[in-house]
Amino acid sequence: MARLSRVLALLILVVGGGLWAGMWWRMQSDTPPGTPGQIQIGGPFSLTDPDGKTVTDQQFRGRFMLVYFGYTFCPDVCPTELQTVAASLAALGPDAAKLVPLFITIDPQRDTPKAMGEYTKQFDDRLIGLTGTPEQIAAVAKAYRVYYARSDSKATTDYLMDHSSFLYLMGPDGRMRSLFRPGMQPQELTAALKAQLAG
Numbered sequence: 506m507a508r509l510s511r512v513l514a515l516l517i518l519v520v521g522g523g524l525w526a527g528m529w530w531r532m533q534s535d536t537p538p539g540t541p542g543q544i545q546i547g548g549p550f551s552l553t554d555p556d557g558k559t560v561t562d563q564q565f566r567g568r569f570m571l572v573y574f575g576y577t578f579c580p581d582v583c584p585t586e587l588q589t590v591a592a593s594l595a596a597l598g599p600d601a602a603k604l605v606p607l608f609i610t611i612d613p614q615r616d617t618p619k620a621m622g623e624y625t626k627q628f629d630d631r632l633i634g635l636t637g638t639p640e641q642i643a644a645v646a647k648a649y650r651v652y653y654a655r656s657d658s659k660a661t662t663d664y665l666m667d668h669s670s671f672l673y674l675m676g677p678d679g680r681m682r683s684l685f686r687p688g689m690q691p692q693e694l695t696a697a698l699k700a701q702l703a704g
């Protein structure tokens with residue numbers, strides 16, 4: 506009996522260990538996007554740059570993308586976040602060339618390509634402002650799981666937009682590397698970006 510239980514214990518150890526190792530391997534290995542149980546953030550987009558040219562995510566493969574969603578009429582959060590991005594770009598120095606900073610509007614009704622270009626210039630020349638049709642914006646916002654909605658019910662020309670305010674760092678392969686919460690200090694963001702760009 507003692508021998509049998511020792512064999513059983515060994516069997517449980519081997520099978521259990523094997524299962525655990527398999528799970529660990531699956532977690533460590535690069536699971537392809539869309540694998541069940543994995544939340545996929547990001548995806549293909551087709552938008553318009555300030556020159557009126559079509560821009561797709563494919564153009565940025567091989568470089569990191571730092572993506573932020575907002576709108577030019579935003580009174581507080583967007584300008585603060587974009588200032589943080591600009592400060593980090595400056596602090597990164599030559600390493601910033603590995604990264605494409607994108608500002609995608611969630612207010613395409615007012616944010617024309619020209620308006621986006623004029624706005625992003627105030628922060629950093631490298632920041633690319635992208636707009637599109639309401640459908641194109643809805644599609645990219647859905648891919649990045651961005652929430653946005655008009656916050657007033659009155660039919661005025663002046664309105665605010667509610668929107669989620671995360672910064673997305675996408676890798677050279679187009680897959681998400683990091684999700685940065687709103688309100689990060691520039692030094693904090695710079696350090697996080699440096700670590701990712703080096704790795």
Ligand code: NI
Nearest residue numbers: 575579582583
């Ligand atoms: Ni905003």
